[in-house]
Amino acid sequence: xxxxxxxxxxxxxxxxxxxxxxxxxxxxxxxxxxxxxxxxxxxxxxxxxxxxxxxxxxxxxxxxxxxxxxxxxxxxxxxxxxxxxxxxxxxxxxxxxxxxxxxxxxxxxxxxxxxxxxxxxxxxxxxxxxxxxxxxxxxxxxxxxxxxxxxxxxxxxxxxxxxxxxxxxxxxxxxxxxxxxxxxxxxxxxxxxxxxxxxxxxxxxxxxxxxxxxxxxxxxxxxxxxxxxxxxxxxxxxxxxxxxxxxxxxxxxxxxxxxxxxxxxxxxxxxxxxxxxxxxxxxxxxxxxxxxxxxxxxxxxxxxxxxxxxxxxxxxxxxxxx
Numbered sequence: 001x002x003x004x005x006x007x008x009x010x011x012x013x014x015x016x017x018x019x020x021x022x023x024x025x026x027x028x029x030x031x032x033x034x035x036x037x038x039x040x041x042x043x044x045x046x047x048x049x050x051x052x053x054x055x056x057x058x059x060x061x062x063x064x065x066x067x068x069x070x071x072x073x074x075x076x077x078x079x080x081x082x083x084x085x086x087x088x089x090x091x092x093x094x095x096x097x098x099x100x101x102x103x104x105x106x107x108x109x110x111x112x113x114x115x116x117x118x119x120x121x122x123x124x125x126x127x128x129x130x131x132x133x134x135x136x137x138x139x140x141x142x143x144x145x146x147x148x149x150x151x152x153x154x155x156x157x158x159x160x161x162x163x164x165x166x167x168x169x170x171x172x173x174x175x176x177x178x179x180x181x182x183x184x185x186x187x188x189x190x191x192x193x194x195x196x197x198x199x200x201x202x203x204x205x206x207x208x209x210x211x212x213x214x215x216x217x218x219x220x221x222x223x224x225x226x227x228x229x230x231x232x233x234x235x236x237x238x239x240x241x242x243x244x245x246x247x248x249x250x251x252x253x254x255x256x257x258x259x260x261x262x263x264x265x266x267x268x269x270x271x272x273x274x275x276x277x278x279x280x281x282x283x284x285x286x287x288x289x290x291x292x293x294x295x296x297x298x299x300x301x302x303x304x305x306x307x308x309x310x311x312x313x314x315x316x317x318x319x320x321x322x
Contacts, residue, residue, distance in 0.1 A: 014267055015077040018274055022072035025277060029065030032284035033058040035298060043297045049135050050119070050234065053112050054283070056139045057241075060104050060146075061280035067097055068277060074166065075270055084166050091166040092157050098273065099181060100150025102249055105279075107142035109245060110188045112238055113195040120235065121202045149184070152176060167266070169259045178257050185253050192242060203235060237290045241283055248279035 036058040040046050073079040074094055084090045115138075118126040157171050168177060252272040255264050287294045 015075055015080075018270060019072050019076040022068050022075055022274060022277075025274070025281070026065050026068035026072065029068065029277070029280045030062060032281050033062040033065060035301070036284050036287065037062070039294060039297045039301055042301070043293070046293060046297065049130060049132065050112070050115060050238075052132075052135050052139065053108055053115070054287070056142070057105065057108050057283060060101060060108065061283065064101050064277060064280040067101070070094065071098075071273070071277070075274075080166070088157070088159055088171075089154075091171055092153050094166065095168045095171060096150045096153035098276075099153075099177075100146045102253075102276070103149035103181075103184060104142060104146025105245065106185060106188045106249075107145040108139070109242055110191055111138045111142055113192040113242070116235060116238055117195040117199055120199050149181070168256060168269075174260060178260055182253070182257050185249075189246065196239060196242070199235060203232060233290070237286065240286045240290060244282040244286060245279055248282065249276050252276045 037055055040051055040055050040058075070090075071094060074084050074090075084094070115126075115130065115135075118130065153172055153176065156173055156176060158173065252269070252275065255269055255272050258264060259269070288298065
């Protein structure tokens with residue numbers, strides 16, 4: 001067997017493995033995010049303003065889960081040659097949707113970081129500015145940002161021979177994939193990091209004040225102390241979501257930029273895309289691990305799936321701001 005045949009065989013085997021992983025991931029991501037949306041929809045106490053962002057993020061991740069089906073066909077070598085190499089607009093769709101959904105999720109996380117900053121550091125300003133309508137406007141802006149990243153490739157892609165192989169760096173211009181994407185990604189990352197450093201400092205000061213209480217007042221049930229604990233749990237939840245996002249997404253963003261400098265193996269780039277899409281199921285796991293109420297309601301939902309009214313929500317309105 002020649003070296004070329006060995007390389008082709010290994011590419012086929014790797015493609016089949018990633019194809020199976022992607023299909024399983026698609027099923028898991030779609031199921032997890034559907035459950036997340038239903039649990040928040042039917043549970044009164046989970047309908048807070050901050051959790052509106054979580055539900056919107058779950059909607060983004062649900063779309064990503066559906067997107068994994070055409071992506072799995074791209075990863076499989078036989079269908080990649082038959083479909084994507086012959087129809088360049090399918091290549092544009094794969095690349096633009098991937099970038100657009102990353103931008104959409106990042107915009108959500110940026111808005112959440114600013115929201116948590118205002119809630120913890122500027123609570124009085126938060127009460128004046130943040131309401132149901134303003135949160136919906138911020139969510140709408142996040143979706144528009146995703147569309148702004150998703151639409152341009154259909155007008156600026158290069159219809160060349162090298163681009164017909166669905167190589168993102170050959171298909172899309174440098175200004176879009178490198179400058180536009182990198183600047184947007186890392187500037188948003190800096191905003192998020194700055195917000196959470198300030199929030200961490202403020203939370204640390206609050207913790208010191210709590211521990212500074214006199215022993216004589218330790219038996220008194222202090223509402224401010226309970227509020228601080230709730231705030232800390234909310235902050236920890238969103239901070240874990242941010243960490244999972246950057247761990248999963250940053251490698252593929254770096255790889256797409258470095259491909260202009262040094263050639264990145266196609267198998268590595270495809271593998272990193274699959275890793276990035278793992279993030280779409282991470283928020284569900286974070287909620288299960290860190291939100292006891294969500295975990296309880298999810299278990300209740302799973303037990304009651306056989307009943308006819310298990311999906312109907314109790315009467316409630318979105319009122320809590322935390």
